[in-house]
Amino acid sequence: MNIHTYEKVWIVASMVLIVGFIATITYGAVGPGIAMIDDDGGDINPDKINDDERFAEPGVEHVGGNEYEVTVVAQAWSYTPSEIEIPANSEVTFYVTSRDVTHSFSVVGTNVNTMVVPGQVSEMTAKFDEPDEYGILCNEYCGEFHHTMEGKLNVVP
Ligand code: CUA
Known part of the structure; x- marks a missing residue:
């Protein structure tokens, strides 16, 4: 050569x-597992999130077996709750909505990555087999402190 x-x-x-x-x-x-088109968890009035059954007290709920539901409210510039803890070997369905502007809910290193639009509930399910720590980031520009908008997902043994 x-x-x-x-x-x-x-x-x-x-x-x-x-x-x-x-x-x-x-x-x-x-692609499989990436929830951009198939993540419709229904509508919600963004002004009445506190009155909504699912989102009044966002957080982790054990729904049976190894299944968990996690509700999260995004707002400039944080997630509520900011830290999520679930056990390993669990199947988790996330329901995420926004109180103000469009954010994203992206669990770094997983397929959980969705836009979070006010008025809509984004829904996606993922399995977490091993104990680990994941960062949660906002990938949609949402204002001055967009870059500080983060959370944590702890998968505990
Ligand atoms: Cu929220 Cu960027």
Whole structure:
């Protein structure tokens, strides 16, 4: 191989990478487990969240067996509750809504990643097998302190 052949190989390789990235972004949103289209948990009046059965006291509820429901209210610039604790080997359904503007609820390192729109409830289910600690981040720009909006998910033994 001479130098030109190497160059060609690298050009092709980088083009494959670029196409790969675009494909990931385009098709990632409809891939398995990523809840962008199938996360409709119904409507809610954002002014009456405190009167809503599910969201008046957001948090973790054991619904039987290894199943848990977690309700979360997003608002600028925090989540309520800010820290979630669930046991390992559990199946968790998250219900998340917003009190004000559009946020996201993204559990870093998992497929739980959804927009949180005022007036709507985002719903998604995920399994947590091993004890671990996950950060929760807001991926939608929501104002001055967007970058400080975070939470924690602890999967405990
Ligand atoms: Cu909430 Cu960005």
